[in-house]
Amino acid sequence: MKRLILIFIRNTFLTTGITLVVLGVVAALYGGSSIFVRTIFENLGANICLHLAFMVTRRFESKYFLIEAAADIAVIAGICLLFGAYFGWFSSTPAGVVVLMVVITYAISSAFQVFRVREDTRYINAKLKQRANLRREHAEVK
């Protein structure tokens, strides 16, 4: 349970950070020069809701990556549009740009995840090889 809470906190802050950087880049492209403090907290709130929603949606598994990715993006876009409507984000940023930011943030987060998965896979295979060697040694001794 403690591990799950730590993962939740880490992922929430990681995606909040990525979103703020993407937001900064988009704002700069639109000629902006600063960001409101409340935007940071609204962004954090949206990310907390997103990760809570993921806890529910990730109970459903698919063998196909594209189905899972499409479902994830739909959930994220839905929550962002709700937050945007409530906090008035669309007065400064068009809804289409918010959705584009969602897709960019999702792509960056997925890339991080691919690195993590590769690292886990490498570790697991090294451990399995170690176990196999141990078994072979014992078989030779017998």
Add this chain to the structure above:
Amino acid sequence: MRIKKQRDAKLKEIEVLVRYAQENGELRQLLSIIQAVDTRIRCRDEYKERIVNAADVFYIESVDKKTFVYLKQEVLRADGRLYQLKEELSACGFVQISKSCLININVLESVRTLLNSRMEATLSNGERLFVTRKYLADIRQALQEDR
């Protein structure tokens, strides 16, 4: 590791005493294998009830709320639900790899990532199973205890 065996006609069941200087991965692996040999799962085939050793099980899968136990060359139906078996068998080296599948880590040969960001586990009998990213950390954790 030195293996000694001693015959004692007075004993009613096999007794295993593991003597060690320090608890390490090798010891934990050995204990999980002994535990697996001693843990039995109640299953049934088409005709009769069968009791199988957990050590002989390659993986357990839940399909349409029915639980199937896969041995090297046979498939049996188990009585318990997947989550119950997970609790019972976690000490014997069983780990969840997807929402519907538990594998015996002692028969896991390798894990590889596929191009579409999916993962696949290969067992010692050559069978391949789909692994969910979410459970990859559990496999890592189970193997980490080997240290």
